[in-house]
Amino acid sequence: MRTIGVLTSGGDAPGMNAAIRAVVRGAISNDMRVYGVYDGYYGLLRGDLHEMDVKSVSDVLQRGGTFLRTARCMEMLTEEGVKQAIDKASLFDLDGLVVIGGDGSFRGALALSKQGLRTACVPATIDNDLAYTDWTIGYDTAVNTCVNAINLIRDTSASHGRITVIEVMGRACGDIALAAGVAGGAAYVFIPEVEPNLDVLMKRLDKGRARGKKHNIIIRAEGANIGTDELVNMIANHTQGEVRKVVLGYLQRGGTPTASDRIIASKMGFRAVEVLKGEGNARAIGMHGVEVFDMDLQEAMNMTRIVDTEEIRLMETLAI
Numbered sequence: 408m409r410t411i412g413v414l415t416s417g418g419d420a421p422g423m424n425a426a427i428r429a430v431v432r433g434a435i436s437n438d439m440r441v442y443g444v445y446d447g448y449y450g451l452l453r454g455d456l457h458e459m460d461v462k463s464v465s466d467v468l469q470r471g472g473t474f475l476r477t478a479r480c481m482e483m484l485t486e487e488g489v490k491q492a493i494d495k496a497s498l499f500d501l502d503g504l505v506v507i508g509g510d511g512s513f514r515g516a517l518a519l520s521k522q523g524l525r526t527a528c529v530p531a532t533i534d535n536d537l538a539y540t541d542w543t544i545g546y547d548t549a550v551n552t553c554v555n556a557i558n559l560i561r562d563t564s565a566s567h568g569r570i571t572v573i574e575v576m577g578r579a580c581g582d583i584a585l586a587a588g589v590a591g592g593a594a595y596v597f598i599p600e601v602e603p604n605l606d607v608l609m610k611r612l613d614k615g616r617a618r619g620k621k622h623n624i625i626i627r628a629e630g631a632n633i634g635t636d637e638l639v640n641m642i643a644n645h646t647q648g649e650v651r652k653v654v655l656g657y658l659q660r661g662g663t664p665t666a667s668d669r670i671i672a673s674k675m676g677f678r679a680v681e682v683l684k685g686e687g688n689a690r691a692i693g694m695h696g697v698e699v700f701d702m703d704l705q706e707a708m709n710m711t712r713i714v715d716t717e718e719i720r721l722m723e724t725l726a727i
């Protein structure tokens with residue numbers, strides 16, 4: 408009987424629970440024993456592993472966060488830490504480990520697989536910043552959370568004829584900002600991948616004002632090459648109007664996962680089990696459109712993200 412473990416690591420993302428559920432139930436359905444590892448690599452190093460049964464993952468599908476909890480674990484960056492993790496894994500007879508997390512967590516999995524523990528990685532981060540896959544778990548929910556917030560802000564922004572600059576997450580990746588900008592009807596979106604063009608923004612605001620538009624929503628990704636306060640001041644100076652800022656912050660990481668996130672989490676979690684049921688090692692699970700696939704982990708991590716220029720063009724065209 409094969410025995411596998413599952414852990415969540417790095418930043419939490421809505422849908423991680425759905426992925427854990429798919430791993431646990433997928434493993435049990437395939438006559439495998441499965442351990443849940445608490446607190447990511449930190450828990451693995453300490454042997455905080457608990458055998459899971461069907462009931463262990465009852466009623467978690469719709470919950471945000473991760474019931475296995477997550478952690479950042481600096482010891483994993485050392486040879487000694489990796490060795491300790493391998494020792495603990497063999498103590499529990501693990502044949503393989505499913506790692507649910509972002510790129511850092513994947514690097515941890517790679518280190519473990521080089522030392523003999525087979526791994527399969529499921530991408531979960533709201534940032535959608537992994538080049539090899541179209542979707543990461545949590546991204547769709549985060550975008551929806553942003554769009555809901557924009558709807559609320561738009562009501563008050565319109566009532567007062569204000570411009571509001573909304574800062575969203577994404578680190579070095581502009582996907583959340585861009586998607587929220589298209590779905591939320593923003594006048595301009597600042598993303599890390601494209602140099603800010605204030606000239607275009609100001610002209611757009613002037614044009615809007617000339618046809619009677621007093622309120623505007625502007626989105627700034629946290630990694631964009633211009634600060635939120637700087638932006639607010641520049642727009643206020645130019646328009647001589649009221650400009651507010653809203654930083655959405657950690658609320659973007661919470662909430663019940665969307666149907667789409669639950670579906671991709673279920674598909675990818677189950678694929679990870681199938682990979683470990685076979686002889687797969689150091690595999691990255693991903694989605695191309697609605698199709699799930701797996702590929703070499705190192706190769707997946709070597710890929711470079713390309714920003715969706717079509718989406719930028721759409722955004723720019725509709726924001727005239």
Ligand code: ATP
Nearest residue numbers: 417418448479480483508509510511512514515532
């Ligand atoms: P997010 O994208 O949401 O931040 P992440 O998985 O990228 O998620 P990190 O904090 O970068 O989050 O990584 C999570 C954990 O993975 C780290 O705390 C560490 O334990 C492990 N890890 C990261 N990089 C390495 C590495 N090079 N070698 C071994 N383990 C690593």
